[in-house]
Amino acid sequence: DGGITQSPKYLFRKEGQNVTLSCxxxxxxxxxxxxxxxxxxxxxxxxxxxxxxxxxxxxIAEGYSVSREKKESFPLTVTSAQKNPTAFYLCASxxxxxxxxxxxxxxxxxxxxxx
Amino acid sequence: QQQVKQSPQSLIVQKGGISIINCAYENxxxxxxxxxxxxxxxxxxxxxxxxxxxxxxxxxRFTISFNKSAKQFSLHIMDSQPGxxxxxxxxxxxxxxxxxxxxxxxxxxxxxx
Numbered sequence: 383d384g385g386i387t388q389s390p391k392y393l394f395r396k397e398g399q400n401v402t403l404s405c406x407x408x409x410x411x412x413x414x415x416x417x418x419x420x421x422x423x424x425x426x427x428x429x430x431x432x433x434x435x436x437x438x439x440x441x442i443a444e445g446y447s448v449s450r451e452k453k454e455s456f457p458l459t460v461t462s463a464q465k466n467p468t469a470f471y472l473c474a475s476x477x478x479x480x481x482x483x484x485x486x487x488x489x490x491x492x493x494x495x496x497x
Numbered sequence: 498q499q500q501v502k503q504s505p506q507s508l509i510v511q512k513g514g515i516s517i518i519n520c521a522y523e524n525x526x527x528x529x530x531x532x533x534x535x536x537x538x539x540x541x542x543x544x545x546x547x548x549x550x551x552x553x554x555x556x557x558r559f560t561i562s563f564n565k566s567a568k569q570f571s572l573h574i575m576d577s578q579p580g581x582x583x584x585x586x587x588x589x590x591x592x593x594x595x596x597x598x599x600x601x602x603x604x605x606x607x608x609x610x
Binding site: 386413422423424425430472474484485486487488489490491493 | 529531533538539540541542543546586590597598600601602603605
């Protein structure tokens with residue numbers, strides 16, 4: 383089945399610890415995105431990548447880092463510099479500039495909690 | 498100019514009624530307007546989308562109405578069912594920005610049985 387897989391589904395982080403959220407897609411999509419969603423809130427863009435080995439900051443990139451070494455993978459690291467990391471994190475992908483369709487496909491999300 | 502404003506923030510509709518969610522935008526360069534549906538604990542999924550060359554698009558009980566001159570578009574859910582209870586997001590994108598989506602803030606819809 384084609385789709386986006388995020389892991390883990392739940393993640394607990396201690397104060398001062400870095401954690402990495404995994405996102406893998408087998409849709410052959412060029413573009414990948416990371417969003418943060420707080421309870422009752424909308425989607426805020428953290429980072430996005432239009433092509434392998436290239437990525438750009440979104441609206442709330444501080445305290446986060448990403449890499450895009452493979453087309454299929456776009457991991458997000460939540461660093462200790464992110465002071466309020468408890469949130470629901472969503473990864474998405476789309477065809478990007480190649481296709482006229484801009485449909486974004488989302489993973490099931492990772493719920494990160496600071497303990 | 499990049500914003501998409503969505504209203505209302507929350508909406509309660511009786512079963513069988515019509516649910517209406519509205520979005521407004523400023524950037525006339527936007528050329529793709531999708532609606533996404535999100536159930537609790539899940540990622541959003543595309544529900545229906547429209548381009549500005551048409552004023553209305555219908556898929557089953559879901560209809561997008563698009564008013565280019567007013568720079569507004571809305572989602573209508575006819576015969577609303579409890580299973581439609583979810584959070585709905587509108588979005589907009591531009592061809593010249595590689596179709597990067599600009600999101601509305603979301604509407605939490607509750608359908609009362």
